[in-house]
Amino acid sequence: MSTDPHGKTKLDPFGTTFIADYEKLYEEFGIQPFKPLLPQMPEPSAAMRRGVIFGHRDFERILQAVKNHEEYAVMSGIKPTGEFHLGTLQTAREVIYFQQHGAKAFYCIADVEAYEDNRIPFERSQKYAVGNVADLLALGFDPKKGFIYQQSKETRVKDLAILFGRGVTLATMKAIYGEHHMGLYLSALIQAGDILLPQTKEFGGPKPTVVPVGIDQDPHLRLTRDLAFKFRRKYKFISPSSTYHKLIKSLDGSPKMSKRDPMSYFTLEESPEVIAKKISNSFTGGRPTAEEQRRLGANPDVCPIYDLYLFHFFERDQDVAKLYNEECKGGKILCGENKQRLTKIVTDFVKEHQRKRRQNIDKAREILQID
Ligand code: SF4
Helix, strand or coil: CCECCCCCECCCCCCCCCCCCCHHHHHHHCCEECHHHHHHCCCCCHHHHCCCEEEEECCHHHHHHHHCCCCCEEEEEECCCCCCEHHHHHHHHHHHHHHHCCCEEEEEECHHHHHHHHCCCHHHHHHHHHHHHHHHHHCCCCHHHEEEEEHHHCHHHHHHHHHHHHHCCHHHHHHHHCCCCHHHHHHHHHHHHHHHHHHCHHHCCCCCEEEEEEHHHHHHHHHHHHHHHHCHHHHCCCCCEEEEECCCCCCCCCCCCCCCCHHHCCECCCCHHHHHHHHHCCCCCCCCCHHHHHHHCCCHHHCHHHHHHHHHHCCCHHHHHHHHHHHHHCCCCCHHHHHHHHHHHHHHHHHHHHHHHHHHHHHHHHHHCCC
16 A cells, blocks of 8 residues: 555655555545445446545535536546546546436546657557547547546647646645656646536536546645645635545556556557456456465455456446356455456447547547647
C-alpha cells in the first residue's frame, strides 16, 4: 500500500496508488461508503451493485436531483497518454451511465495533464485523443447530450484555472499533492476548472455535478471542493459530488495496472491474439496442483482474472457470485478453464468494440476539430 511517513494512505493522481484496505479510506479521508445509498438509486449500475464503486462524497445531492428530475451534470475524462484500457473503460462507462440517467455529460481530454505529468507533446496526445473519443462514442456516449473537449483548447477552463490561482497557496498544493514542478500544480488548477465548467453561465449556471473517478483522483476533488467553497459568493458554485471506484488489479497480481509493464494490462486496441496471450499468462489465486484446488478451492480475492469478470465481463450479478463462491472458492473450476472462458468473452467484446470504434473515428475527429 502507498503510505506517507506517518503510515497514512497516500492517494496520488500523479504517481502510483496501491490500496490494501478500502475500508480505511472512509476514516482517513472522510469518504462515505456508497453501499447504504444503493436502495435509493433507481437503477444502480453493475459497478454500484457489485461494490466496484465503493465510496462517494455528497452523492446524496445527486440522488435528490435524480429523484426530483432536476438538472444535474456528470463530469470526468481521460488523460490521452495511450489507448483505452480497463481503468479508462470503467470511468467512461460511469459517465455514460449517468448520461443515460438524465445528466448533462462533460468529458475532458486532459492533454495539459498528459503533457505536464507524462511529457506527451500535444501533437502526440491529439492522436490518442481521437482514438479515445472514438472509444467513448463506441461505448454509447451520446455527443448530442454531452460536451467533449480538450483542456488545451478550452479557454473557459483555463480562465477558471487563472481565477482559482488566487484561492490557493503553494503550501496547500504541496500538502495535497506533494512536491512537484509548477506545471503539475497548474494542471491541477485546470482540472478544478474542468470539474466546475458545467456550473458556469455558458452551461446553465450552478447545478449538482457528479465526478466519477478512480480513488487515486480524490486529491483533485478535495482541491476543487475547497475552491468551489472559496469562490461560492461570486459564482454560486455547488460543491461537486464524486463517486470512487476501486482500482482493477494488474494481470501480474499487483494492486494496480502499470503502463510501464505492457504484460500487466491490455488495451481495447490490441489484437484478440495478444489479449488472449496476456490473459493466459496472468497471475491467479489458484493452488499449486489441480487436486489441491478441487479439494481446497482457490482465492478470488487476490486474482486479476476474477477482477476482470467482476469489473467488466460478467453481465449478470449471479454469475459473479457463482464464480466467487462455488466455482473458485468451492474448487469447481480450475484456473486454466476459467481463463479460457474469459478469453472468449473478452475477445468477442474487443472485436465488436473495435468495429464500432472504426465507425466512430471520423465523428471523433469532427468533435475535436482535428484533421
Ligand atoms: S479459479 Fe478463476 S477466479 Fe479462481 S483463482 Fe483461478 S483464475 Fe482466479
